[in-house]
Amino acid sequence: MTDTTLPNHTIADHIRRTLTLAWPVVMARMGLVGLSTVDVLVLGRAGTEELADYTLGLSIYDSLLATMAGLTMGIGVLTARSTGAGLDRVVGTIWSRGVIYGALLGCLMAALLQFAPQLFALLGQSPERAASAGSVTRVVALALPFVAIYLATASFLESLHHPMVGMFAVAVANISNLGLNVVLVFGIGPFPEMGAEGAALATVINSALLAFMLWYYTRYRLKERTRYGIGEVAVEAPSASEQRRIGYGAGLSYTFEAGAFVMMTLFVGWLGTIALAVQAVVFQYLAVTFMMALGVATATQVRVGNAWGRGDMRGMALAGWTGMGLVTVVSGMFAIVYVLFPVQALRVFTTDPVLLAAAAPVMVWMTLALIFDCNQSVMSHACRGRGDTWVPTAMHLVSYWMVMVPAGYWFGIRMEAGVSGIYQGIVLASVVSVTLMSLRFRHLTRQIA
Template identity: 40%
Template sequence: MTAIAFADERMPCRVKRHVRELVRLAVPVIVAQAGVITMALVDTLMVGRYDARELAYFGLANIPVGVMIAVMIGLLMGVLILSAQAVGRGEAHLTGTIWRRSLPYALLIGGVIGVGSLWGEEFLLAMGQTPELAAGGGRVMFIVAAGLPAAGLHLATSLYLEGMKRPIPGMVAMLIGNVLNVGLCWLLVWGHWGFPAMGAAGAAWATTILRWLGAIGLITYVWWHPMREVWGIRGGFGRWWRDAGEQRRVGYAAGLSNGLEGSAFAALGLFAGWLGAAAMGAYTIALYLTALPFMCALGLASATSVRVGNAFGAGDRRETRFAGWTGLGVAAAGLSVVGVFLLSFSGFIAGQFSHDPAVVALAAPLLVIAAWLLVADGGQVVMAHALRARNDTWVPTVLHFFSYYGVMIPVAWLLAFKAGYGVTGLYGGIFIASFVSVTFLTTRFWWLSRKG
């Protein structure tokens, strides 16, 4: 369909087309993103049923690691956005170079954060955790560190495929990983077939092994892809740093934004640790259950950024606007359904993740709050991706800083400690900050859309 045909297209048909194309791109990405959290939920379920104390170690360790991976995702966003814009300009032959440049960069980022994770116990002690929790969490971080370079390679390649409108391989890799994860956790967490029962450390080993297998599989797939000549896949890796300045600059703002948001959530996790092992376990359960639909929203956000990037690269401002608003609308509708489910079955769901009555009693109210905040939290990530896909990179970062550092952390601390709401107050702070963030980002996209 030509740009003239798009201009003459009636509004209902335009909306249907945008929704259809968004869903086609988003579903495989959503499955892959949901697979990341499903894997973490399986780990949480198995570790939580093994021992509540081990669950606290696992949750505490994944707080700083989660922040660093979020930063890595942001730093590598240039792969997706530049590939999508190149496709929109009809220059798919340049995208292989974009991918090749991303691999050494991803390996560097993963190596740096992996080395940093080796001092997890010292970090957790410096953040005010008890020696017992810090030692347990530090042991888990030490194991996870070995898989972080592979996580970078996997992310770079899956983002490239998403930018090329080929999200299905990433989905398949994640589905295979989830199946293997169940077996590995059964072996390593609980101890079967001669393996020792390792608890949280066993779940960390399973994650590390699967990250390397996934990275090798996806890279092999791209290297031997039937379109490798058309995309320019084959070639050297020289000058990967010197020639990728624009690619890195796109990711700097996204990496900082993800780091700000992730570190703000990490601060809340540390607050939960101050409230005790039961509060830490409840926060871990609620965080992962909230993260599952959020990752679905992140899949929609990724698909939205591809479609906005295609339209923006082609110079079609009307299609750019429609792509952004469609992403927000679909995310709001889908997350509302999930919110109703969490609201209706919060107690039952929480009870599946722990046998400890104290943990379940604290987790159930958090899921009630999560049911309300999902729409705002998902909406803000969709709008941030839409803005970056049209080269508005730094304003979303500033807005994230204000929402999460200016609003969420102080409000959550006041509600949890001064008002006496404990871990429930932490989720109250998330609720308020999410609505502030989506309001600002949506307003920004509307304002830029009016300009043209």
């Protein structure tokens, strides 16, 4: 029997089921970060200026990726709940309208980002940096409709306990991305040297590849497409308004979180080119570890949603706390490596002695931040798997805009702690967030309605 129908309350079984679903999701999420990691690896060889343009140029784009993931979250939540309740036939409708909805949103966001140079200038960046980084943003924005289709479909397949498809698709995209980066960043043969804009163009091409692979598989190759009503319209499916409602709450929540991180990057931009380069290499380790946690968080959300669909209160609780425990252990292992071998880790991205000396002290604060940030992500997903919409959103508003942004500005700019101060603000906000989310999930698992 599958996890959608069989409640089992032993901790060992919850760990096994979570890991079975989580590991390919983890690999897929880390593969997504791998796309930007390759960009940083290649651009690190192209020069500090190109790396700085890329870091600032992708800051707003990355925040909109998070918003997009939130806006399409209703697909995964309702699919998990519906299959948990035995309503398999309706989920094809959930997926198809989610894909259309996401693609339209992606087109709108891409159009808005064509004004990125002006926005960066308004936010206090130098005219030269605003123009060069804004050009990067304008190119990479074209990936957003494709990313929306990928996120909608990956979430759907993961909720059906088919995460391997997304993992293999991301692996193919990573191979393609490496080749495209080398060709487009440095210029080979008939292709001109494009620098950071070349890395952005590679992102657009690979996003289109990812979207097509997952959409085609789901629409035409998924063996259970008849069982799940793929290509049909199910009148008994959860309403489109409910699907959007879940997405609105999650999208706004992710916007608060990601938007606050954009502000932190803007603060770093005020500190100069070296500071932006430090942020580029240090943030890769936070992002890679966070994506590992996001994979576990996604599996946790699915399992909480399955338990909610079958009315299993104890199963919901164990699914959530098991996910948090697993992330604590794994993020702790990564943290040990980052603290003990900071310079060795940084040398993966740069050999510049000035950059290494500036980045090494920041690694300690980044490591503290990632442990708490990973845990808050799992608890947030657990709450949303239970159908909680607006309370986690309010908690993210408090944690990131009322705590992180003021603290990052105070420590990093006013107290002149630099990039280390920025990460001190992230640590403080993540502690607040994980505390609030854990208390909220504890409350939710004590009421089944």
